[in-house]
Amino acid sequence: MNGLKFHPSDRIAEHVKKIPRSGIREFFELVVDCDDDVISLGVGEPDFVTPWVIRESAIYSLDRGHTSYTSNQGLLSLRKEICNYVNCNFGVNYIPETECLVTVGVSEALDLAMRALVNPGDEVLYSEPCYVSYGAEIRLVHGVPVVIENTADTEFSPDIGQLKAAITPKTKILMLNFPCNPTGATLRLEQMEEIAAIAVKNDLIVFTDEIYSELSYVKRLPTIASLPGMRERTVFLHGFSKAFAMTGFRIGYACGPAEIIAAMNKIHQYTILCAPIMAQEAAEEALKNGLESMEKMRREYQQRRDFVVNGFNEIGLKCLKPKGAFYVFPSIKSTGLSSREFATRLLQEQKVAVVPGTAFGACGEGYIRCCYAASYEELAEALKRIKIFIEDLKR
């Protein structure tokens, strides 16, 4: 002993220390302290249970004693189904043997893609408000996060001028997520074409997180990877969590050029080995026999979206009609409260949990994220309580 006191906190890696706690996590703890009467619009997952055919196939997998590792890349039969599905629905043909990797949720796929491609100091462009992990992911690989702020003026899609201005010689990757968590924003075809042209001109790699793609309430576009010059520079990231209500199964995947997939697989094999076999078999069943259930859930979300958007606008919280995902992102600016104050007081006074917009980036200030993957009764009750809350504020 040298007499110095040992503080574990001193030993945490510097770049990890610098990553702020997730704003969602912070809020989660507040909600946990509340009693049971809370109506939550704070979740980021479907309220449906995984369709029975899919659950049953996971059980069948266990029944047959399928409890082993699979190939690192994932079951070939699943990769074949995935590539066929991506080809039919997104318009890009990937080779199951070399251009597809099954991961533990799309989060792992994103992490692998970052680690495989980012050198320290490389700049990664992404839009805020966005999914909570993007900024942290980039920092974890010693990349430099460069934020494009998406605003209500462009219905939360990227402003092309701002995007162009953000590109420097160090920019390596452009990260996209449409439909977007938390805004529900989607891209129009001409925007996608402009972004693709910028990526080609500046020799950027594009990561496209397609996790909400099936939950589109307008005609669905093909993926950006299908546009000219994009296939070789796009990593297509997707998974089963949202569309098939399979969040707990933790199955995602990446499709892209063989060299990039191989590099990602190198990290995957050393850190994760493979995704759980029973979840992989369930995912295969989802693609074979779960599409009808998925479409039913999508229609249900669409009905709820219309109901919730109208509800917020009637209350006087201006709310755009999102074209995808299962979130609305109403403005609370008219109340004069900050997002955090609004969410905290709404929770304390009316027991409705929503997520402050700032959890998804600084430019989410003035907004809250509300997930409408909840029953109609819950949504109606939540809107009623929010209305009372707003009326109380005015007094």
Add this chain to the structure above:
Amino acid sequence: MKQNILELLSKNARISAAEIAARVGVEEAKVNELIRELEADNIIKGYKVILNEEALNKNIVRALIEVKVTPEREGGFDRIAKRLCRFPEVTDCYLISGDYDLRLEVKGNSLQDVAAFVAEKLSTIDGVISTATLFLLKKYKESGKILEEEEEYERLKVSP
């Protein structure tokens, strides 16, 4: 639009017109009008409660009865089926393919009630060749509804 309304009503016949209106995006008055049309067109035949009779402790006895009948030269099975349907004990009646012709579901207050119905009424009807009575012991699912739901599983209240 009518298809959407039917889907919602099939899931929950007590859903209010206001809720249907909010969900499918039309005026409440229009919803009421469409429902009236569906009723007038004989598409909606009625609205029914799915009861968990066991929980009521009423000891209601139900049985499925397979009935073989002689079809008639004119009208086939229809006339005899319609006749059977008039008995209040009969809650359901289907013409089916296979070893027998009509499948009835009957309801009584006791085993004796159902037995008496079969012996005294059903078997004595002209054209009924034979019957086989299968008493229902426990009902797990009815009209798409699982009667004893498992405890609800709770998600995290906030997640990314």
